[in-house]
Amino acid sequence: MTAQADTKLEADVVVIGGGPAGCWAALTAAEQGARVVVVEKGYVGTSGATAAGNTTIIDAAPGSVAQFEALERRRARGAGLVEEDIVTRVLDETHRQLDRLTDWGYGFPTSDNGLLFRGSMRGVDYLYFMRRKLLKAGVTILDHAPADTLLAHDGAAAGVSGWWRGSGERWTVHAGAVVIASGGCAFLSGALGTHNLTGDGYLMAAELGARLAGMDFTGQYGIAPKGSSVTKGIVYFWATLFDADGNRIEETGDRQEIVARHLLRGPVRAVLDKAPERLREGMRHGQPNIFLPFDRQGIDPFTQPFEVTLLYEGTVRGVGGILIGQDGATDLPGLYAAGDAAAREPMSGATSGGGGPNASWALATGVWAGGGAARFARSLGPLATRRPARAATETLGTNVAHADARAEIAGIIRAVQDEVLPLDRSFYRSGARLAVSARRLDDLWQAVRRFDGRLPGQEKAHEAAAMTATARWIVASAQARPESRGIHRREDATSTGEPPRRIHSGGLGRVWSRWSHVTDRPPLESLAAE
Amino acid sequence: MIELLSATRCIACNLCVKACPDHVFEAVENSIPVIARKEDCQTCFLCELYCPVDALYVSPLRDRDEPVSEADLADRGLLGSFRQRMGWDRARPKGTHRDTSYRMFEDDKVKP
Ligand SMILES: Cc1cc2nc3c(=O)[nH]c(=O)nc-3n(C[C@H](O)[C@H](O)[C@H](O)COP(=O)(O)OP(=O)(O)OC[C@H]3O[C@@H](n4cnc5c(N)ncnc54)[C@H](O)[C@@H]3O)c2cc1C
Ligand code: SF4
Ligand code: SF4
Numbered sequence: 001m002t003a004q005a006d007t008k009l010e011a012d013v014v015v016i017g018g019g020p021a022g023c024w025a026a027l028t029a030a031e032q033g034a035r036v037v038v039v040e041k042g043y044v045g046t047s048g049a050t051a052a053g054n055t056t057i058i059d060a061a062p063g064s065v066a067q068f069e070a071l072e073r074r075r076a077r078g079a080g081l082v083e084e085d086i087v088t089r090v091l092d093e094t095h096r097q098l099d100r101l102t103d104w105g106y107g108f109p110t111s112d113n114g115l116l117f118r119g120s121m122r123g124v125d126y127l128y129f130m131r132r133k134l135l136k137a138g139v140t141i142l143d144h145a146p147a148d149t150l151l152a153h154d155g156a157a158a159g160v161s162g163w164w165r166g167s168g169e170r171w172t173v174h175a176g177a178v179v180i181a182s183g184g185c186a187f188l189s190g191a192l193g194t195h196n197l198t199g200d201g202y203l204m205a206a207e208l209g210a211r212l213a214g215m216d217f218t219g220q221y222g223i224a225p226k227g228s229s230v231t232k233g234i235v236y237f238w239a240t241l242f243d244a245d246g247n248r249i250e251e252t253g254d255r256q257e258i259v260a261r262h263l264l265r266g267p268v269r270a271v272l273d274k275a276p277e278r279l280r281e282g283m284r285h286g287q288p289n290i291f292l293p294f295d296r297q298g299i300d301p302f303t304q305p306f307e308v309t310l311l312y313e314g315t316v317r318g319v320g321g322i323l324i325g326q327d328g329a330t331d332l333p334g335l336y337a338a339g340d341a342a343a344r345e346p347m348s349g350a351t352s353g354g355g356g357p358n359a360s361w362a363l364a365t366g367v368w369a370g371g372g373a374a375r376f377a378r379s380l381g382p383l384a385t386r387r388p389a390r391a392a393t394e395t396l397g398t399n400v401a402h403a404d405a406r407a408e409i410a411g412i413i414r415a416v417q418d419e420v421l422p423l424d425r426s427f428y429r430s431g432a433r434l435a436v437s438a439r440r441l442d443d444l445w446q447a448v449r450r451f452d453g454r455l456p457g458q459e460k461a462h463e464a465a466a467m468t469a470t471a472r473w474i475v476a477s478a479q480a481r482p483e484s485r486g487i488h489r490r491e492d493a494t495s496t497g498e499p500p501r502r503i504h505s506g507g508l509g510r511v512w513s514r515w516s517h518v519t520d521r522p523p524l525e526s527l528a529a530e
Numbered sequence: 531m532i533e534l535l536s537a538t539r540c541i542a543c544n545l546c547v548k549a550c551p552d553h554v555f556e557a558v559e560n561s562i563p564v565i566a567r568k569e570d571c572q573t574c575f576l577c578e579l580y581c582p583v584d585a586l587y588v589s590p591l592r593d594r595d596e597p598v599s600e601a602d603l604a605d606r607g608l609l610g611s612f613r614q615r616m617g618w619d620r621a622r623p624k625g626t627h628r629d630t631s632y633r634m635f636e637d638d639k640v641k642p
Contacts, residue, residue, distance in 0.1 A: 042551030051551065052574040054631060056642045073641060107626030117632040119642060122616070124576055125623040144553055165553045190592050195552050195572035229573040229592040237639050282633025288615035289575055293590035296608060356642025 007164075007171035009140065010385040011037040012377035013370065014160055014175040016147045016201060018044030019051065020359065021339025022181030023130035024097070024366030025328075029179075029374040030137040037173050038139055039162060041146040041182075041196045045131045048183050049316050049340070050123040050359065052193025053232060054287045057359040059118040062092045074357065078349020079486045080500030083518065086326070086346040090357075093364035104133070119356075120286070123193075145171055148453055148462040150178060150204045150335070151389035157208065157335035158389035168456065176377025176384035177334045179369045180205055180322060184315030184340035185470045187420050188413065191222050191231045191311040192289075198463040199315075199470035201341040203508075205322045206469065207393035210330045211506045213323040213343035213521075215470075215477035215513075219426050219487040220318035220352045221310035223259055223270075225301075228293035231311050234355065235283065235290055235301075238275035241268060242305055259310055260427045269305040312421045317352050318487060319344050320474070323504060325522035328369025334376055336369035338362065345502060350486020402450070405457045409464050412448050416441065416467050420474065430491045434479045441472045445508075473505040476513035480505075531571040532588050533598045536609075537562060539585035545621055549580040579618040584610030 012034035015026045022038055030036045040047060060067035070091060074082050098118045102108060106129055111117040134141060144165040151159035151174065159174040185199030202212060222231030233255065241249040241258065244266025251258050262268045275283070280302055283290055294301045315321055321344060322330055322337040330337050339362035347361045377384055402408060419437040420426055448468050451461035480503050481488055483496040504520075505513040532554060535546075540562040547555040547563050551574065556566035573592040578584070587603050589596040603609050617625015634640055 042553070043549050046549050046574070046576045046580075047551035052572070052576060056640075058642045070642065107623075109627050109629045109632065111632040119635060120629070120631040122623070122626060122629055124579060124616075125626040125629075128623050129626075143548070190573075193572065193574055195570065195574075225590075227593065228590045230590070234634060234640060279633050279636075282630040285615070286629050286631030286633065288612055292575060292588075292612060295611070296590045355640065 006169060009037055009171070009173045011035045011140070011173055011175045012384070013177050013179060013373045014039065014173040015179045015181055015370070016160060016204075017041070017048070017180070017182035017341065018131075018141065019048030019181065019183055019339060019362065020055075020127070020130070021341065021362040021366040021369075022179070023127065023134060024363050025179045025181055025336075025338050025370030025373070026134050026139050027130070027137055028367045028370030030134070030139050032371060032374040034374040034377055036139045037142065037175070038134065039142045039145045039147050039160065039171075039173065041144070041200075043143045044134070044141050045127045046124060047196050049193045049197060050362070051127050053123050053289070054120055055123050055126065055359040056120045056234070056356045057098070057118070057363070058091055058094060058356040059098055060091050061095050067091050074347070074349070077351040079351060081345050081349035081486075081502065081518070083346040089326075090347055090360050090364040093367055094360040097363055097367065142171065146462070147182070147200065147204065150208055150392040152208060152392040153387040153389045156333040158387050159385075160204075161391070163454065168459075170454070174385040174389055176380045177336065177373035179328070179373050180335070180337040180341045181339050181366060181369070182341050184318070184321065185467060186312055186314045186316045187417055187467055187471070189312035189314075189417075189421055190229055191224070191313050191316070192229045194313065194316055197316055197340070199466040200462060201337070202322060202473070203462075203466040203469045204392070205330060205335065205337065206506050206508055208332050208335060209506075210332055210335060211323045211504045212320060212473050213502055213504050214345040215315075215320035215473045215505050216481045216488045216503050217319035217345070217350050217486050218314050218474050219429070219489055220313045220316070221256055221260065221427060222313050222317065223256060223308050224311050225293040226307040226309045230289060230293050231313065232287065232290050235272055235275075236270060238279065239270040239272050240274065241270050243268060256310065259308060260423055263310060264423060267307050270308045271303065271305040272301045273303065275302060310423065310427070312426060314420070316340055317358060319348055319350070319352070320477070323521055324365070324369075326368070327372035328365050329372055329522045331522050336373045338365040338369035350488065352487050402458070405451060405455070409448070409451055409458065409460050412444055413460070413464050413467065415444055416464070416471050420471050428489050428491050429478050431479065431482070434475050437475045438472070438479065441468060441475060444468050445472060469508060472511045473513070476511045477503045477505045480513040480515065531568055531573055531592060531595070532565055532577065532586065533596055534587035534600060534603065535563065535565055536585040536600050538600070539583045541583055543582060545580045545582065546577045546586060550577050575612050578610070578612045579616060580621045581613075582620045584613065
């Protein structure tokens with residue numbers, strides 16, 4: 001669909017965001033007979049964290065040794081917060097859908113042992129395929145159509161509205177149920193594929209009263225050649241690293257952590273000299289984008305050391321998001337969440353789920369949320385889209401024109417970034433610094449609320465507000481965990497033997513965060529009352 | 531960031547306008563599109579895949595301008611280099627099955 005003035009649509013299920021989670025949600029709902037609309041800030045096929053990169057995914061059959069090993073690895077890395085039954089369900093669902101992709105003729109490569117290899121997909125090829133699949137299933141796609149406001153009826157989600165990037169005109173979709181699949185939040189750090197991932201879905205869900213979880217586990221960064229966007233950390237498994245004095249770094253352990261430690265003292269360089277020739281070839285033909293920063297600057301990364309840096313990835317490869325139950329249901333009737341938009345704690349625990357778990361989680365929760373949303377919409381009966389739905393919030397926007405709005409909003413975004421992006425804010429945290437950030441972010445929230453994304457020159461106001469709100473939940477959640485665990489690293493508190501607990505958060509005017517039990521989450525099925 | 535939209539190569543199909551996730555290009559009636567919002571470019575290189583005639587060049591520098599000349603890029607074989615490696619052809623993925631990423635998992639160093 002292309003931009004039209006004041007578009008009004010009706011659907012059983014509307015999906016916000018067309019990355020893998022949104023695509024699987026839309027496809028699943030459509031297969032159950034629902035009328036589905038996907039609204040996408042960018043373009044379904046190129047937008048989001050998967051599209052721009054390659055996506056390692058866990059291909060492990062139910063009951064297989066591979067699945068058992070994958071589960072063990074999750075458990076080992078999750079610092080007590082992984083839920084085995086959910087990991088198993090995610091892996092089972094992923095395997096089932098990879099089988100369907102195979103049946104549909106997706107071009108999985110054959111490895112040298114003659115077997116299909118389904119453990120990694122090129123994001124842009126995968127999403128091209130999914131887009132075509134959606135169109136064939138009759139799904140309506142709105143590209144370049146960012147969502148900014150949920151519609152509600154009687155406490156239930158009843159649709160969503162937003163604007164066309166081209167014309168600035170508004171669109172509205174009245175729907176029986178809403179799936180938030182708008183990805184995570186990387187605060188415009190420059191990490192690959194994250195420019196549209198500004199936490200918009202978190203803000204919309206919180207405006208309706210949904211809880212978030214795992215926002216404490218957000219100390220997530222990706223290694224990239226300095227000055228580039230290419231945060232493809234996998235290649236550094238075969239790297240030798242050098243510190244500021246040119247000495248070889250001999251430490252072993254988490255690569256991000258080693259790089260972070262040394263970056264605080266000066267430049268860090270890497271060379272991919274440990275990759276054997278066969279692998280070099282494999283990387284070149286498999287994931288050509290790894291080499292763009294090198295080839296285009298005339299560097300041979302296998303022999304010539306190059307400077308590296310860390311770019312913040314937040315909840316994209318980290319953990320936090322909207323709290324969901326097993327069918328993707330949030331706290332609100334009719335509102336579902338999937339992928340990076342949903343809290344990934346049950347799958348990844350306290351550690352980043354990079355390299356496989358995230359892609360599997362996006363796929364599985366997408367399927368569940370799409371199915372749950374279709375069932376919910378069906379339970380409402382045929383008049384679902386005729387409910388008198390109203391904008392879920394008036395929080396945003398005072399509808400005032402500001403002369404320098406563009407510059408002021410850019411200034412707010414920079415100030416929020418200052419509280420989140422630096423290594424001494426999110427990689428290493430301390431109670432004292434968190435307290436300062438909390439105060440500054442409270443002020444920034446007041447500042448950002450003066451703008452209205454619907455006015456010319458203020459188009460980035462909603463993203464700015466979403467990032468401000470997300471930063472506040474991150475800081476509040478980090479303050480609530482006075483221990484180091486996983487990717488929450490406190491300089492003023494070591495890892496404790498404390499029993500693992502989760503931290504929930506939420507609220508806009510007043511942000512809250514509190515301990516909760518592992519099993520405190522929305523009920524399995526939250527169908528509307530008959 | 532995106533640095534080149536070649537007027538000599540471009541056939542005004544507007545696929546880049548459609549496919550860029552960050553709405554960087556703007557269509558122009560009866561003409562070729564323009565790079566209208568370079569500051570929003572996320573350096574994802576994906577527009578190069580969708581351009582059927584290799585008229586686009588994305589510099590790998592994400593936070594700095596890099597002045598380029600079309601002749602020089604063509605000489606260095608950089609126009610369409612990413613598209614060719616990925617096996618895309620006329621805005622369609624044709625190289626999916628030639629992905630050799632599996633070699634990264636052969637020595638059991640990386641386990642998902
Ligand atoms: C460089 C990199 C490499 C990675 N590699 C791996 C890997 O190998 N294996 C792995 O498991 N994980 C990996 N990840 C993580 C993985 O990419 C994500 O977990 C995955 O993309 C999540 O899918 P998603 O659909 O939830 O979000 P995304 O793929 O990010 O999609 C979200 C979509 O929502 C859209 N959107 C955002 N806001 C709005 C709005 N307001 N209105 C409408 N639409 C909106 C966005 O434009 C985007 O298209 C990697 C991440 C990065 C950054
Ligand atoms: S590199 Fe990506 S963001 Fe930049 S113009 Fe091309 S498609 Fe758009
Ligand atoms: S995709 Fe290529 S040919 Fe088509 S309009 Fe853009 S630059 Fe021109």
